[in-house]
Amino acid sequence: MNMLPELGHFALCIALSLAIIQASIPVAGVLTNRPLWMRAARPAAIGQFGFLLLAFLILTYSFIVSDFSVSYVAHNSNTSLPLQYRISAVWGAHEGSLLLWVLMLAGWTLAVAVFSKALPRDMTATVLSVMGMVSIGFLLFMLLTSNPFDRQFPAPAEGRDLNPLLQDFGLVIHPPMLYMGYVGFSVAFAFAIAALISGRLDTAWARWTRPWTTSAWMFLTLGIMLGSWWAYHELGWGGWWFWDPVENASFMPWLVGTALIHSLAVTEKRGIFKSWTVLLAITAFSLSLLGTFLVRSGVLVSVHAFATDPARGVFILAFFAVVVGGSLVLYAWRAPRFKAEGKAGFFSREGFLLLNNIFLVVAATAVFVGTLYPLLADALALGKLSVGAPYFNTVFVPLTLPLVLLVIGAASLNWKRGNATTMWQRLRWVAVLAVLTAIVFPFILIGQSSLIVAAALMLAFGAIYSAMEEIYRRGSRRGYRKIPLASWGMSMAHIGLGVFVIGVTLVSTYSAESDVRLAPGDSTELSGFSFRFDGISHEAGPNYDSTVGKVTLSHENKVLAVLRPEKRIYRAMGNSMTEAGVLPRLHRDLYVSLGEPLSNGAWSLRLYYRPFMRFVWLGAIFMALGGLIAIFDKRYRHPKLIHAQTGSV
Amino acid sequence: MQARFLIPVIVVIGLLGILAIGLTLDPRKVPSPLIGKPAPVFALPKLYQPDQLLTNNDLKGQLALVNVWASWCVACREEHAQIERLSTEFKLRVIGLNYKDKPEDARRWLAQFGNPYSDIAVDEPGRVGIDWGVYGVPETFVIDANGVIRYKHIGPVTASDIETVILPLIAEIQRTDTK
Numbered sequence: 001m002n003m004l005p006e007l008g009h010f011a012l013c014i015a016l017s018l019a020i021i022q023a024s025i026p027v028a029g030v031l032t033n034r035p036l037w038m039r040a041a042r043p044a045a046i047g048q049f050g051f052l053l054l055a056f057l058i059l060t061y062s063f064i065v066s067d068f069s070v071s072y073v074a075h076n077s078n079t080s081l082p083l084q085y086r087i088s089a090v091w092g093a094h095e096g097s098l099l100l101w102v103l104m105l106a107g108w109t110l111a112v113a114v115f116s117k118a119l120p121r122d123m124t125a126t127v128l129s130v131m132g133m134v135s136i137g138f139l140l141f142m143l144l145t146s147n148p149f150d151r152q153f154p155a156p157a158e159g160r161d162l163n164p165l166l167q168d169f170g171l172v173i174h175p176p177m178l179y180m181g182y183v184g185f186s187v188a189f190a191f192a193i194a195a196l197i198s199g200r201l202d203t204a205w206a207r208w209t210r211p212w213t214t215s216a217w218m219f220l221t222l223g224i225m226l227g228s229w230w231a232y233h234e235l236g237w238g239g240w241w242f243w244d245p246v247e248n249a250s251f252m253p254w255l256v257g258t259a260l261i262h263s264l265a266v267t268e269k270r271g272i273f274k275s276w277t278v279l280l281a282i283t284a285f286s287l288s289l290l291g292t293f294l295v296r297s298g299v300l301v302s303v304h305a306f307a308t309d310p311a312r313g314v315f316i317l318a319f320f321a322v323v324v325g326g327s328l329v330l331y332a333w334r335a336p337r338f339k340a341e342g343k344a345g346f347f348s349r350e351g352f353l354l355l356n357n358i359f360l361v362v363a364a365t366a367v368f369v370g371t372l373y374p375l376l377a378d379a380l381a382l383g384k385l386s387v388g389a390p391y392f393n394t395v396f397v398p399l400t401l402p403l404v405l406l407v408i409g410a411a412s413l414n415w416k417r418g419n420a421t422t423m424w425q426r427l428r429w430v431a432v433l434a435v436l437t438a439i440v441f442p443f444i445l446i447g448q449s450s451l452i453v454a455a456a457l458m459l460a461f462g463a464i465y466s467a468m469e470e471i472y473r474r475g476s477r478r479g480y481r482k483i484p485l486a487s488w489g490m491s492m493a494h495i496g497l498g499v500f501v502i503g504v505t506l507v508s509t510y511s512a513e514s515d516v517r518l519a520p521g522d523s524t525e526l527s528g529f530s531f532r533f534d535g536i537s538h539e540a541g542p543n544y545d546s547t548v549g550k551v552t553l554s555h556e557n558k559v560l561a562v563l564r565p566e567k568r569i570y571r572a573m574g575n576s577m578t579e580a581g582v583l584p585r586l587h588r589d590l591y592v593s594l595g596e597p598l599s600n601g602a603w604s605l606r607l608y609y610r611p612f613m614r615f616v617w618l619g620a621i622f623m624a625l626g627g628l629i630a631i632f633d634k635r636y637r638h639p640k641l642i643h644a645q646t647g648s649v
Numbered sequence: 650m651q652a653r654f655l656i657p658v659i660v661v662i663g664l665l666g667i668l669a670i671g672l673t674l675d676p677r678k679v680p681s682p683l684i685g686k687p688a689p690v691f692a693l694p695k696l697y698q699p700d701q702l703l704t705n706n707d708l709k710g711q712l713a714l715v716n717v718w719a720s721w722c723v724a725c726r727e728e729h730a731q732i733e734r735l736s737t738e739f740k741l742r743v744i745g746l747n748y749k750d751k752p753e754d755a756r757r758w759l760a761q762f763g764n765p766y767s768d769i770a771v772d773e774p775g776r777v778g779i780d781w782g783v784y785g786v787p788e789t790f791v792i793d794a795n796g797v798i799r800y801k802h803i804g805p806v807t808a809s810d811i812e813t814v815i816l817p818l819i820a821e822i823q824r825t826d827t828k
Contacts, residue, residue: 279657282657317669325661325662328658331657331658332657375668
């Protein structure tokens with residue numbers, strides 16, 4: 001009989017023992033000043049990663065060969081499932097996604113162990129120990145409540161299927177990206193705890209922490225973007241963000257992580273906001289844990305999530321209490337010793353970044369309140385209720401538009417000193433151009449505009465132009481080669497923000513949709529485009545049967561495309577899924593989703609016209625790209641530069 | 650130690666409290682405001698005789714279970730065997746309320762899995778479901794011989810639900826009613 005799953009289980013146990021070593025010995029070495037003990041951290045981290053990778057590969061293998069005696073495989077796979085989805089099914093449900101979580105944690109730990117040669121040994125040891133502690137929690141959780149290698153005998157002849165919602169390329173890579181982001185914040189968290197323990201929080205500390213935080217943020221940005229892209233294509237409602245608790249769970253750490261990136265910049269440059277930065281680092285990771293908690297325990301999930309297990313919820317809650325409660329107690333005890341090395345004036349880059357932090361944190365709080373309010377109301381016996389998109393849109397939009405204004409202002413201000421006159425000198429052309437483009441752009445590309453649209457676009461173009469102006473100003477003064485990569489990355493990300501705001505503004509204002517009943521041969525018009533329904537056909541996929549509609553799109557009698565919206569029934573469990581037919585273009589999407597069959601061969605169809613939909617995701621991609629560029633800034637890598645007290649940006 | 654640095658801990662302790670209470674609340678144990686009240690009035694076509702109506706008066710006279718189900722509901726498939734047991738093994742009267750479903754889909758579903766129901770009412774627009782406070786399918790109501798709702802079960806009925814909750818409750822109802 002195949003013993004590999006037992007080997008996988010055993011590998012998890014070894015990884016747990018290594019995590020215990022990694023969590024205890026190095027930090028004990030720091031406290032008792034024993035270099036040899038501190039040095040245990042690196043091999044423990046390497047070993048832990050190796051054994052978790054082994055466990056992960058074994059689980060993947062069990063999926064590939066469809067070993068249904070492993071109960072997790074039997075529940076989430078099927079012999080007719082295509083190979084790529086058998087592999088992605090590894091993280092398609094609870095147990096496997098936890099394994100992916102710890103594997104990534106071990107990966108980040110390994111990266112810290114490898115790339116931290118320039119750090120003081122005690123700092124590395126403490127950081128790795130803290131990450132080991134987080135790992136212990138997750139490994140225990142997995143081994144005690146959710147072992148992916150549990151067997152079931154007799155093994156069923158055929159597995160159930162992977163949730164069809166997850167049988168899509170977007171969802172194959174969405175969770176790993178999201179988890180990379182969540183887990184990545186554990187590095188910033190570990191650095192924050194190390195700073196609290198050692199009492200050292202200086203420019204060098206901020207420089208070590210920044211690239212790790214930016215990498216985590218970059219992954220989270222991409223993960224959220226992919227989730228939105230997936231929902232748009234798979235849910236058939238033409239929407240791209242639903243303010244659903246699970247989405248919010250990823251958005252909160254993103255907002256706080258964004259605040260952390262900016263606050264770290266201030267701590268590095270000016271030696272201020274120290275305890276605030278530490279608090280943000282703890283909060284970003286706590287929100288990542290909370291996200292895991294909310295999604296995995298089922299406290300917030302709708303009543304339809306029947307398969308949740310209260311034992312898991314209790315464990316995660318206890319773990320959350322230990323990690324977050326413990327680190328905040330440490331914070332309350334040690335943070336008062338961090339002394340600011342200066343003050344932030346209002347008309348200075350740090351002044352604007354402080355405001356940016358306030359807005360971001362308030363926005364995160366608003367999302368937090370909206371997400372947890374139903375739970376709070378339930379806990380206080382006020383009844384069951386849900387908070388929907390209207391709340392979030394009303395609260396969120398007024399909070400984020402000033403943020404864009406701050407981005408524009410901050411780009412024009414220097415650190416430490418700045419004044420309204422230089423700000424105006426640098427921004428006047430930006431302002432003129434932004435106003436002009438904001439007025440002209442929607443008329444040319446959409447054919448209409450309004451005051452609100454023009455105002456929002458003004459901010460968006462302002463962010464783009466001011467980011468360009470900053471690069472131009474510095475490049476023409478000292479040469480573009482001298483501009484650090486971190487600044488290029490920042491400008492890129494701010495351009496991305498502008499592009500995102502353009503997309504959100506136009507898609508939310510000028511979208512058009514209609515629900516129509518069409519018999520084969522009928523056509524209908526939407527926003528000047530003609531949609532002709534040419535009937536349906538039935539097709540068989542590898543593990544589903546599909547009803548495929550044929551819709552011919554034309555504009556002024558010229559055929560643009562033939563869209564094929566689908567309704568799929570997955571055979572194993574009989575679940576049905578929609579696949580929208582989309583004609584994507586940079587400036588507009590045309591979108592068709594198949595509704596229900598009506599009498600006489602007619603179908604109900606949902607048609608959408610979505611102008612500038614792609615800008616929303618393009619903006620997010622630019623932001624992530626900006627993060628990627630910034631990570632490679634050389635001052636994060638060279639030991640001398642790390643320890644230098646004065647920087648160039 | 651300065652007091653303001655304690656604020657985050659205090660906030661988190663509050664949050665943990667809420668989450669802990671949240672965990673103890675089982676989303677399935679939502680008390681229905683209808684318990685102890687007569688079943689809401691309805692008159693719906695029967696699935697197999699669409700020209701005949703099934704009304705709340707038909708519930709009276711004998712204890713009945715009303716099982717809200719739909720062919721599109723995966724959890725209903727999961728509980729189907731248990732519903733079957735309720736009607737065949739325990740000889741209970743189980744009435745189906747086919748919720749937001751197409752009659753032809755519902756009939757196909759029953760043909761495939763078997764029909765455990767003594768009667769089925771079709772609530773295609775889901776209006777009666779609203780009166781009954783249905784917010785997730787499947788749900789199962791226990792209605793006594795006087796037509797009063799005595800219990801509501803949210804989610805699929807499992808074998809242990811039958812043994813530990815539903816059968817004892819029915820025994821209790823029948824004991825007090827015959828007195």
